[in-house]
Amino acid sequence: MRTITVHASQEYDIYIENGILDACGTILKEATKAQKTAVITDDTVDALYSARVTESLEAAGFEVFKFVFPHGEPSKCSATLNQIYDFLCENSITRTDCLVALGGGVVGDITGFAAATFLRGMDFVQIPTTLLAQVDSSVGGKTAIDLPGGKNLVGAFKQPVCVICDPETLRTLPAEIFSDGMGEVIKYGMIRDAALFDQIAAHDQESITAILEDVIAACISIKRDVVEADEFDTGERMILNFGHTLGHAIESYYHYETYSHGSAVAAGMCMMAAKTCTPEVTERLKKCVQAYNLPTEVPVEMKELVPLCGKDKKRAASQLRFIVCKTIGRAEIHTMPFDSFSLWMEA
Ligand code: NAD
Ligand code: MG
Numbered sequence: 001m002r003t004i005t006v007h008a009s010q011e012y013d014i015y016i017e018n019g020i021l022d023a024c025g026t027i028l029k030e031a032t033k034a035q036k037t038a039v040i041t042d043d044t045v046d047a048l049y050s051a052r053v054t055e056s057l058e059a060a061g062f063e064v065f066k067f068v069f070p071h072g073e074p075s076k077c078s079a080t081l082n083q084i085y086d087f088l089c090e091n092s093i094t095r096t097d098c099l100v101a102l103g104g105g106v107v108g109d110i111t112g113f114a115a116a117t118f119l120r121g122m123d124f125v126q127i128p129t130t131l132l133a134q135v136d137s138s139v140g141g142k143t144a145i146d147l148p149g150g151k152n153l154v155g156a157f158k159q160p161v162c163v164i165c166d167p168e169t170l171r172t173l174p175a176e177i178f179s180d181g182m183g184e185v186i187k188y189g190m191i192r193d194a195a196l197f198d199q200i201a202a203h204d205q206e207s208i209t210a211i212l213e214d215v216i217a218a219c220i221s222i223k224r225d226v227v228e229a230d231e232f233d234t235g236e237r238m239i240l241n242f243g244h245t246l247g248h249a250i251e252s253y254y255h256y257e258t259y260s261h262g263s264a265v266a267a268g269m270c271m272m273a274a275k276t277c278t279p280e281v282t283e284r285l286k287k288c289v290q291a292y293n294l295p296t297e298v299p300v301e302m303k304e305l306v307p308l309c310g311k312d313k314k315r316a317a318s319q320l321r322f323i324v325c326k327t328i329g330r331a332e333i334h335t336m337p338f339d340s341f342s343l344w345m346e347a
Helices: 020-031 043-059 078-090 105-120 131-137 167-172 175-192 194-201 207-229 236-241 244-253 261-276 279-291 302-308 338-346
Strands: 002-007 011-016 036-042 063-069 098-103 123-128 142-147 150-157 162-165 319-327 330-337
Touching: 002 207, 011 020, 011 207, 020 043, 020 098, 020 123, 020 162, 036 043, 036 078, 036 105, 043 063, 043 098, 043 167, 063 078, 078 105, 078 142, 098 105, 105 123, 105 131, 105 142, 105 150, 123 131, 131 167, 131 175, 131 207, 167 207, 175 194, 175 207, 175 236, 175 261, 175 279, 175 319, 175 330, 194 207, 194 279, 207 236, 236 244, 236 319, 236 330, 244 261, 244 302, 244 319, 261 279, 261 319, 302 338, 319 338, 330 338
Parallel strands: 011 162, 036 063, 036 098, 098 123, 123 162
Antiparallel strands: 002 011, 142 150, 319 330
16 A cells, blocks of 8 residues: 655545555544544446445444435536535534545535535545546645536635545546546646656556556655645646646637546647647657547647636736646746737747
8 A cells, every 4th residue: 555645734644555445444534533424426436336435434433424416517516515515414414524525526526625614624535536536636635616607616725634545446437537537647747757757658548557556646746745835826736737728728618518627638738848848748748648548639729729728717917827848747837928928829
């Protein structure tokens, strides 16, 4: 088992091991004083993993309640959140109990936000079951729900009491959802870790399974380091956004329907590399992206995408901050007036 400790405002451990799901009860017993746990999950993950988690929690002496909502991003909303609050009230869950987020980023984000707000805050544990959730959303303490006005507009920083990461659960992931997570995995290599990039680039969607525990641990370590340096996202945490300025623009151009987040980020990274890297670096990145069935570009003109860049909550006034990796393994934060960015990208 690999253990990665996060020294944030609350210190906690991330445990990574194939099959660790069956030990979640014993692990959680160490991390919380709770007697009761409420497992929050979606219908797909419920059918696959709830029974094992419940069994492990009960064997460790927890009383277990369960709330299941329909899978998918539309569930990450205030209506589901209110149902969760009602469910917690109906089952007399108190401040000293613990929520269990079992699922992908949608489950993790909404459960984390419920834990941050219900009774002004209670313990929660992340048990991420998608690649994206294991390497990204379950680490770092950002929780949120979406509003009709945009994604992640209401949220809180709330660190879990621990994260229990079982790479074996990824075996049931549909191929395109696995690829989606690989977009972020490749990003970690690009921004911080040339050796990790080499490792990923030497494999493809099929063969990477053999080294997944190592790869996931490497990604989590990078996210941990960045989060420790900037827990509340006021500076360095921004480097995690490599590929995301164009990526968000792509997602938004297609109304979040055509390209998944990881696909859009992959294309965004390649398009940014084409502007800032040597042809050799750009080619290596593109090859790697293709090996995981992700796109290297999108059929839209830059002048259509640029106006959509930075239209999220991270754009400060007329200045745009974006991330450049001139070489593999090193990211820089660049700031430019939005108008200059437009001219430069469209040139
Ligand atoms: P998701 O939670 O919707 O999961 C994707 C799909 O996979 C769902 O249909 C789910 O039911 C299914 N699934 C999950 N685990 C499975 C398994 N083991 N086997 C088979 N199917 C499984 O989406 P996601 O990609 O995990 O996460 C996306 C969300 O994460 C977005 O809402 C995004 O905003 C959020 N996010 C948050 C952070 C953060 O720092 N908090 C970071 C990145 C992304
Ligand atoms: Mg992302």
